Amino acid sequence: MFDRIIDAHIHLDRYTPDERSLILHEMEASGVDELITVSNDLDSARKNLQLTRDDSRVKPAIGFHPEQPLPPDEEIADLLALIDYHQQTIAAVGEVGLPYYLRREGKAGSRDVSIDILDLFIQKAVELDKPVALHAIYDDAPVVCDLLEKHSAAKAHFHWFKGDRKTAERMVGNGYFVSVTPDVLYREKTRELARKYPLEKMMVETDGPWPFEGIFAGKMTHPHMIHQSILEIAxxxxxxxxxxxxxxxxxTRWFYGV
Known part of the structure; x- marks a missing residue:
């Protein structure tokens, strides 16, 4: 049986050095061929670029994670320049999106500014013909769909998607991808997404080091958990x-060109 996997969304730079070494050492034995490691900010992007220099199985994406304070203009400019300079190396632009959780807590900055920043990253992805890895959930997802449609951005990956049926149908119609995490083993909303979304537009991820519950409670998030996700999806x-x-x-190979 074919049983190789690719982790379509992981924050490899956010693990401790020992945890990273363990994951990389165990990749082959765990049936993991590549890791798409997304960036949170400029420092994170530089770390991920170094990780891919050290191990070619690590495929970096460069972006600014929206669930943090708004960055200065200079950091966005530096990130866009870094994307340009490393366009032959990076697998995607990401992680980028809109700050749903910060906004819910009343801690987000200007929504218009967040949208403008995301718009810049989507434009850069389209300009360079790169996929975009998105944090866009619940009522943010339709706004992000609007931006993607505005720029005719076809290669969009909504990681760990959470949203309503109407938005999911819109995403399917536009050919956007989603990815499923190990919470498919115990969370009904994720199971429903796996049930309804076309397999042809689906990937699997860990979003590590984010921790999981159920049989994964208390364990370091490791790409080998994806095997259990896939068996559950099947x-x-x-x-x-x-x-x-x-x-x-x-x-995943097609979408990220790895």
Whole structure:
């Protein structure tokens, strides 16, 4: 049975050095071929670029994670310049999006500024023909769809998507991808997404080092957890595990060009 995997969304730079070494050392034995490691800010991007210089299985993306204070203009300019300079190396622009959780807590800055920043990153992805890895959930997702449509950005990846059926149908119609995390084993909303979203537009991720519950409680988030996610997705979709493994692997290779 085909059982190779790619982690489509991980924050490898945010693990401790020992944890990173363990993950990289165990990749082959765990059936993990590549890691798409997204960046949180300028320092994070530089760390991820160094990680790929040290290990070619690490595929970096450069962006600014929205769930943090708004950056100075200079940092956004530096990130866009870094994307330009390393366009042959990076797999994508990301992680970028809108600050849903900060806004819910009343800690987000100007929504218009957040939208303007995201717009710049989407424009850069389109200019360089790169995928964009998105943090866009609930009522932010339609706004992000508007921006993607505005710029005719076709290669959009809504990681760990949470949203309503109407938005999900819009995303399917536009050919956007989603990725499923290990919480598919215990969270009904994720299971429903896995049930309804087309396998042809799906990937799998850990979003590590984000921790999980259920059988993963108390454990370091490791890409090998994706194997259990895939078996669960196969059961949900009533398909053979081998077919689901191969489809998800091919989806990720095509989408990120790895």
């Amino acid at each position: 059961g949900i979709k009533r398909m053979s595990a081998g077919e689901v493994y191969e489809r998800l692997y091919d989806n």
